[in-house]
Amino acid sequence: MSKFTLLFCVLLSFQQAPLPAHQPDEKPEVLIQTKRIDGSSIQIELRESSNSATFSVKGIRSLEQLQKLPKDDLQKLATIRVQKSLNASLPPLLGTVSFIDSELRFTSRFPLSPSVVYRVELSPILTDNRDASPVLFTAQPRKSSPQTTVVSVFPSADVLPENVLKFYIHFSASMSRGEAYQRVHLMRGNTEVLTPFLELGEELWDAEQRRFTLFVHPGRIKKGLKPREESGAPMVDGNEYVLRIDGDWLDAQQKPLREPFVKKFRVAAADAVQPEPKSWKIVPPTANSRASVKVRFDEPLDHSLLNRVIRVLDASKSEVAGTVSVSENEKVWSFEPKEPWTRGQYTLVIASTLEDLAGNNLARPFETEEREDNVIGAIESELSILFYVSGP
Amino acid sequence: MLRKKLILTLTLCAAMPSALLQADSGLKEGTPDIKHAGPLAFAPHGVLLVGDTLSAAIYAIDTGDDKATAGEKTVNIEGINQKIAAMMGSEAADTVINDMAVNPLSGNLYLAVSRGRGPDAAPVIFKADAKGALTELSLKKVKFSKAAIANAPASQEGRRNPRMSAITDMQYKEGKVVVAGLSNEEFASKLRVLKYPFDGSGQATSVEMYHGAHGKVETASxxxxxxxxxxxxxxAYTCTPLVSIPVDELKDGAKTKGKTIAELGNMNQPLDMIVYKKGNQDYLLMANSARGVMKLKLSKGDIDATKAIDSRIESTAGLPFETLKDLKDVVQLDRLSDNQAVLLVNNAGRQDVRTIDLP
Incomplete structure (x- = not known):
């Protein structure tokens, strides 16, 4: 064998080395509990990883015979059930049974659920034909985490237009899906406004489920639509309202919020007018500084859209890196660049999808009178506003 | 000789595996990285389409379930959510069935499930056969393709991008996948049309939808x-007009306007709907949150001839419909065979799958 061939073989064997049993993002298995079946040589170990759980049965006597069993019979040697599901005679856990050395292992398809009690039923063949009673294991409880709170609700102003279209509810941690519309209430005094919100089975969360978007029922805002004709507008000019968020809304750890949250506000006249960029005031920064460029609007705009749809371009039309902040009840947008400004021309590029609190955007009001001369431009077009950075 | 050749060709065609029939479907073996199994629909040859809001994508997955079974089937499964939860080692309260679709070839039922309610809930797809046997559809090493419906712009460095477009419904129609979506920020309703088999461009036609609801007021509901x-x-919109839009008008970047052909009542969410034929008559069957299951006679002629509803109406208007009194708490429905539908029904904390004869 030449040196090259030898080297090749070594490389090959390196490549064929078994991969680690777990993926990089998967935590290794941890031994949770060991239980022994009374008066028997059998003991069962439970190990949990982030992707599955393994129940290992040790001390099996008639090992050689069992190892020869066909796959389907092997599967019947160990059955795991959710203890609570027993009365309803529900199916057992999905998983695979195999022999590894002298152990019989049941590896579950899914990880165990926190604090759920599992019941291990072993075939009498394993336990020397004794009627061994099933063994119960309790999965690890969830790690304790601080209680989740409502961090903020937008719009943040105390006075909102009668036709306010949406609220954003921000939480300190991830929330649980599926009960949002039971947990949010619109109150006028002690009376709850009935069905004020657009209830969508999907529930509009962000990917981390830390921000919930709550649309007011558009049919009840729009004039002339049936829901509004029948039930009236959910909010009426001149009245005080409370958006109440229940404390028993469950977070992603299945724990209730630390406390309920209320947002009190007064309702003013409806806003049927599109935002008017001509009336915005731009406060340009000075060159060689990292001071923010600010845009002051004449009305509050949508908090989430403000954070996303405005970009700053330099004279060569490259996007300037920096940080956006929104303040003064969403009436001021600020942008702090990562690097100091240089003298010259910059452009604010604003998507026409930017909305005010009543869903009027730069391209169209929320309610449009259909007219031939009112044809909306390209969808998702952009508006450019120039500003100049001067100074030394 | 020619005849021999013909016979040989015919024999080859008959023996041609479905993989060959799908040669142009662009499916490649791998493990799709589905993050959320939402709306389901079937494309030809037993290919399951899965809408994934979190990945902003539609996945096409070869289920291998492409054997046609003729005739009537009956799928009835009591407490299907409890059964699925038990199989996943979890509890029914922590298990969500997001959608249900029937494979029109085999009549098997597919369910998109979330194991958990948090942001890291695992997406799982279950299959139920006519005997009610439940199995998991493994997504490991399957033939699949993916089409992005991404509209999320590149976020600035280090900044979270909370914008998402929830996929609210999806249908396959003659080489096209139509997807309805709803943004969690802008108030806009979009229909996207993707060519199927996915051409890899990842581009979806995007159409902003309006319907004339009252007089001259437009709405983007x-x-x-x-x-x-x-x-x-x-x-079907949220409050509850039924609107028809010609498929041909769904063109990229277009603003299109639907025609309101029926108003089906207030304080109601339409949940799911199917079209079917009975005798020589077409019907629409629609499940609702508050107004039960409705049945409408359909005909292209009626849709074209119906005057668009553009004036104030007292309660309901347009094409006539009836509410089926014995069908309650239906949250999902699909056609099981020419004469049957399968329903997912909320029943005192549990969910049941029931087969009914089409009304």
């Missing part, structure tokens, strides 16, 4: 559920 009928999309 979100589409809750829709189906296709002849050359139109029949879309």
């Amino acid at each position: 979100p589409v809750r559920t829709f189906t296709t009928y002849e050359d139109t999309v029949l879309a």
Whole structure:
């Protein structure tokens, strides 16, 4: 064998080395509990990883015979059930049974659920034909985490237009899906406004489920639509309202919020007018500084859209890196660049999808009178506003 | 000789595995990285389409379940959510069935499930056969393709991008996948049309939808559920107009206007709908949150001839419909065979799958 061939073989064997049993993002298995079946040589170990759980049965006597069993019979040697599901005679856990050395292992398809009690039923063949009673294991409880709170609700102003279209509810941690519309209430005094919100089975969360978007029922805002004709507008000019968020809304750890949250506000006249960029005031920064460029609007705009749809371009039309902040009840947008400004021309590029609190955007009001001369431009077009950075 | 050749060709065709028939479907073996299994629909040859809001994508997955079984089937499964939860080692309260679709070839039922309610809930797809046997559809090493419906712009460095477009419904229609979506920020309703097999461009036609609701007021209300009928999309909105939109008008960047053909009542969310034929008559069956299951006679002629509802109406208007009194708490429905539908029904904390004869 030449040196090259030898080297090749070594490389090959390196490549064929078994991969680690777990993926990089998967935590290794941890031994949770060991239980022994009374008066028997059998003991069962439970190990949990982030992707599955393994129940290992040790001390099996008639090992050689069992190892020869066909796959389907092997599967019947160990059955795991959710203890609570027993009365309803529900199916057992999905998983695979195999022999590894002298152990019989049941590896579950899914990880165990926190604090759920599992019941291990072993075939009498394993336990020397004794009627061994099933063994119960309790999965690890969830790690304790601080209680989740409502961090903020937008719009943040105390006075909102009668036709306010949406609220954003921000939480300190991830929330649980599926009960949002039971947990949010619109109150006028002690009376709850009935069905004020657009209830969508999907529930509009962000990917981390830390921000919930709550649309007011558009049919009840729009004039002339049936829901509004029948039930009236959910909010009426001149009245005080409370958006109440229940404390028993469950977070992603299945724990209730630390406390309920209320947002009190007064309702003013409806806003049927599109935002008017001509009336915005731009406060340009000075060159060689990292001071923010600010845009002051004449009305509050949508908090989430403000954070996303405005970009700053330099004279060569490259996007300037920096940080956006929104303040003064969403009436001021600020942008702090990562690097100091240089003298010259910059452009604010604003998507026409930017909305005010009543869903009027730069391209169209929320309610449009259909007219031939009112044809909306390209969808998702952009508006450019120039500003100049001067100074030394 | 020619005859021999013909016979040989015919024999080859008959023996041609479905993989060959799908040669142009662009499916490649791998493990799709589905993050959320939402709306389901079937493309030809037993290919399951899965809408994934979190990945902003539609996945096409070869289920291998492409053997046609003729005739009637009956799928009845009591407490299907409890059964699925037990199989996943979890509890029913922590298990969500997001959608249900029937494979029109085999009549098997597919369910999109979330194991958990948090942001890291695992997506799982279950299959139920006519005997009620439940199995998991493994997504490891399957033939699949993916089409992005991404509209999320590149976020600035280090900044979270909370914008998402929830996929509210999805249908396959003659080489096209129509997807209804709703943004969690802008108030806009979009229908996207993707060519199927996915051409890899990742581009979806995006159409902003309006319907004339009253007089001259336009509205951009979100589409809750829709189906296709002849050359139109029949879309149900949130409060609850039924609107027809010609499929041909769904063009990129276009603003299109639907025609309101029925008003089905207030304080109601349409949940799901199907089209079917009984005798020589077409019907639409629609499940609702508050107004039960409705049945409408459909015909292309009626849709074209119906005067668009553009004036104030007292309660309901347009095409006539009846509410089926014995069907309650239906949250999902699909056609099981020419004469049957399968329902997912809320029943005192549990969910049941029931087969009914089409009304």
